Amino acid sequence: xxxxxxxxxxxxxxxxxxxxxxxxxxxxxxxxxxxxxxxxxxxxxxxxxxxxxxxxxxxxxxxxxxxxxxxxxxxxxxxxxxxxxxxxxxxxxxxxxxxxxxxxxxxxxxxxxxxxxxxxxxxxxxxxxxxxxxxxxxxxxxxxxxxxxxxxxxxxxxxxxxxxxxxxxxxxxxxxxxxxxxxxxxxxxxxxxxxxxxxxxxxxxxxxxxxxxxxxxxx
Amino acid sequence: xxxxxxxxxxxxxxxxxxxxxxxxxxxxxxxxxxxxxxxxxxxxxxxxxxxxxxxxxxxxxxxxxxxxxxxxxxxxxxxxxxxxxxxxxxxxxxxxxxxxxxxxxxxxxxxxxxxxxxxxxxxxxxxxxxxxxxxxxxxxxxxxxxxxxxxxxxxxxxxxxxxxxxxxxxxxxxxxxxxxxxxxxxxxxxxxxxxxxxxxxxxxxxxxxxxxxxxxxxx
DNA sequence: GTTGCCGGATTGTCGGACAATCTGACTGTG
DNA sequence: CACAGTCAGATTGTCCGACAATCCGGCAAC
Numbered sequence: 001x002x003x004x005x006x007x008x009x010x011x012x013x014x015x016x017x018x019x020x021x022x023x024x025x026x027x028x029x030x031x032x033x034x035x036x037x038x039x040x041x042x043x044x045x046x047x048x049x050x051x052x053x054x055x056x057x058x059x060x061x062x063x064x065x066x067x068x069x070x071x072x073x074x075x076x077x078x079x080x081x082x083x084x085x086x087x088x089x090x091x092x093x094x095x096x097x098x099x100x101x102x103x104x105x106x107x108x109x110x111x112x113x114x115x116x117x118x119x120x121x122x123x124x125x126x127x128x129x130x131x132x133x134x135x136x137x138x139x140x141x142x143x144x145x146x147x148x149x150x151x152x153x154x155x156x157x158x159x160x161x162x163x164x165x166x167x168x169x170x171x172x173x174x175x176x177x178x179x180x181x182x183x184x185x186x187x188x189x190x191x192x193x194x195x196x197x198x199x200x201x202x203x204x205x206x207x208x209x210x211x212x213x214x215x216x217x218x219x
Numbered sequence: 220x221x222x223x224x225x226x227x228x229x230x231x232x233x234x235x236x237x238x239x240x241x242x243x244x245x246x247x248x249x250x251x252x253x254x255x256x257x258x259x260x261x262x263x264x265x266x267x268x269x270x271x272x273x274x275x276x277x278x279x280x281x282x283x284x285x286x287x288x289x290x291x292x293x294x295x296x297x298x299x300x301x302x303x304x305x306x307x308x309x310x311x312x313x314x315x316x317x318x319x320x321x322x323x324x325x326x327x328x329x330x331x332x333x334x335x336x337x338x339x340x341x342x343x344x345x346x347x348x349x350x351x352x353x354x355x356x357x358x359x360x361x362x363x364x365x366x367x368x369x370x371x372x373x374x375x376x377x378x379x380x381x382x383x384x385x386x387x388x389x390x391x392x393x394x395x396x397x398x399x400x401x402x403x404x405x406x407x408x409x410x411x412x413x414x415x416x417x418x419x420x421x422x423x424x425x426x427x428x429x430x431x432x433x434x435x436x437x438x
Numbered sequence: 439g440t441t442g443c444c445g446g447a448t449t450g451t452c453g454g455a456c457a458a459t460c461t462g463a464c465t466g467t468g
Numbered sequence: 469c470a471c472a473g474t475c476a477g478a479t480t481g482t483c484c485g486a487c488a489a490t491c492c493g494g495c496a497a498c
Contacts, residue, residue, distance in 0.1 A: 013482085289461090
């Protein structure tokens with residue numbers, strides 16, 4: 001009884017962290033920017049200890065990095081990290097693809113819905129931020145087929161890492177139509193249980209994404 | 220020049236966290252035990268804010284859980300979490316197995332070494348704590364074949380979660396010899412590039428581990 | 439060019455304080 | 469006896485101020 005009732009817990013720390021996330025995704029904080037504790041405490045109007053805890057959250061998410069005694073800075077994705085992230089993504093999404101057949105129906109239809117959503121936004125020429133969100137959601141739904149929330153949490157962290165530096169270089173994505181078609185194709189193959197083909201296509205898709213992202217990184 | 224030189228950073232927070240980890244793995248803190256901030260601060264001889272940060276680390280590792288306004292407690296593994304952990308482990312180790320052929324030589328020999336180590340300890344009848352460590356190391360080495368440090372970090376977190384409740388129920392493991400043989404068998408199959416067979420064996424192996432661990436949990 | 443040293447900035451840790459929140463028991467009411 | 473209201477105690481969430489430890493950059497000395 002009374003399921004579906006939740007109450008979001010609004011702690012000061014969480015709100016502070018959220019504000020920082022927003023600023024980072026919005027591009028107001030470039031990668032590499034140092035985040036001084038006192039400055040943030042003043043700007044956000046909270047105590048330094050609160051800022052400290054909020055930064056701890058972001059560190060756990062991989063959005064910022066802390067160098068002992070030297071403070072934290074907005075995480076900058078170096079090529080090694082980028083390739084590591086993509087290796088991890090490949091593993092997780094491949095596992096999702098292999099799990100398609102045995103996955104519960106709601107996960108499968110969630111994936112379908114995310115693809116539809118992506119296609120709708122792509123066709124409508126929505127704002128790039130929304131488009132990126134929808135794109136990420138598709139990949140998230142693929143990994144979600146594994147049915148493990150712990151894996152999904154990692155996927156979110158990985159997406160967070162790349163989305164951050166992606167916010168600055170997302171204009172490159174001129175070929176929205178192709179992108180949408182590619183993802184539709186993946187879903188299509190899944191529906192037909194062409195597992196090995198999906199895996200192959202997935203690898204190529206992610207490989208391409210990595211190189212294009214890596215190229216964008218080098219500037 | 221001067222590579223290989225490192226200096227471990229000893230922050231008070233890290234030491235406090237380490238002490239808590241030790242106590243939990245040693246069984247001095249049962250799952251479910253509440254961890255009061257003031258009490259810990261007194262016992263450890265540090266400030267409450269320091270304890271708070273240390274707990275933050277452990278929370279990120281999944282070793283303890285925090286309920287807002289009610290404090291943190293040593294994590295207790297419920298069946299749902301257990302099955303989730305094993306689903307994730309299966310995905311990661313399966314990916315490791317598939318990556319064997321393309322993995323760099325040092326990762327492969329690291330796996331061999333871990334199996335040897337496990338066998339040596341198993342034959343010598345070493346203390347159970349060491350044995351568990353070696354066992355976990357084998358599985359870690361399998362997942363490491365994927366070559367992603369982010370995946371490996373997740374593997375460590377997963378092992379942390381189960382090792383915790385395992386510390387209390389590890390005496391069940393009477394058949395060390397069989398266990399060692401099973402892992403040797405896995406390696407053997409890998410060496411012969413019997414990928415699909417490895418995957419199958421891995422699933423059974425992990426499935427068995429889950430049920431036995433689940434049974435131990437129910438007491 | 440290397441070494442030694444200094445000053446400013448920032449973090450790491452401390453201790454104390456207080457409001458907000460939760461728990462559990464107690465109480466009254468029907 | 470079931471139920472709602474109340475209250476005290478315990479604990480967390482957040483704030484503040486303080487100070488030592490550490491790091492950086494620059495400058496002087498050799």
